[in-house]
Amino acid sequence: MVVEALLLDLDKTLVNVEDFTDYCSALAELDAAGYAPRVRGPETYWGRCTKTVMDVLISLGGAEWARANEIVRRYELIGAERAVAMPYLDLFLAATERLPKAIVTLLDAEATSLVLQRFAIKTQAVVARVPGIRPKPHPDPVIHALKLLGAEPDGAVMVGDSEWDEKAADAAGVRFIAVTNGRQNHNFKTPYIANNLKEAAKLIQEL
Numbered sequence: 001m002v003v004e005a006l007l008l009d010l011d012k013t014l015v016n017v018e019d020f021t022d023y024c025s026a027l028a029e030l031d032a033a034g035y036a037p038r039v040r041g042p043e044t045y046w047g048r049c050t051k052t053v054m055d056v057l058i059s060l061g062g063a064e065w066a067r068a069n070e071i072v073r074r075y076e077l078i079g080a081e082r083a084v085a086m087p088y089l090d091l092f093l094a095a096t097e098r099l100p101k102a103i104v105t106l107l108d109a110e111a112t113s114l115v116l117q118r119f120a121i122k123t124q125a126v127v128a129r130v131p132g133i134r135p136k137p138h139p140d141p142v143i144h145a146l147k148l149l150g151a152e153p154d155g156a157v158m159v160g161d162s163e164w165d166e167k168a169a170d171a172a173g174v175r176f177i178a179v180t181n182g183r184q185n186h187n188f189k190t191p192y193i194a195n196n197l198k199e200a201a202k203l204i205q206e207l
């Protein structure tokens with residue numbers, strides 16, 4: 001099946017924001033405000049603070065979510081200003097230029113726009129962390145991105161570095177390319193494994 005649309009995770013797939021975001025301070029603020037995880041997403045390789053912050057955010061809804069989100073986004077905006085490109089970002093974008101793309105990210109919407117601007121990443125759609133769309137690992141943002149692109153699940157491929165991305169893609173019926181960033185220990189089930197964006201671009205051409 002030919003690839004007609006790409007759904008792209010942002011953090012540590014295209015750009016490294018996490019390493020420049022003080023999720024431990026965000027977590028301390030969440031903790032002080034009384035927010036703790038009630039549910040947990042899949043195990044992945046994020047730092048402990050990052051994972052717990054994301055678990056808190058997927059545990060909350062409504063006004064609680066909005067307050068917690070406000071805390072986390074302050075730190076992510078700082079991270080977005082300091083973020084660096086992942087290896088082969090420019091090569092990947094050039095190799096996939098003809099394909100319609102959507103960003104599907106757990107990052108705050110404003111931090112996401114800042115990163116996309118800074119690295120001149122052009123996409124037809126962006127689904128960031130916003131109220132009203134249950135985040136990854138739910139399939140909702142993937143399904144929303146497909147709608148925005150006018151694409152069908154079987155014509156799309158999602159590229160991401162985390163087990164959360166794979167779970168969301170699987171649940172939406174979208175093929176998944178895992179970018180391992182060189183890690184040996186992962187829980188990906190997809191047959192499409194890339195060490196980096198250069199290998200991911202090659203896999204997209206071969207699918």
Ligand SMILES: [Mg+2]
Nearest residue numbers: 009011012161
């Ligand atoms: Mg990621």
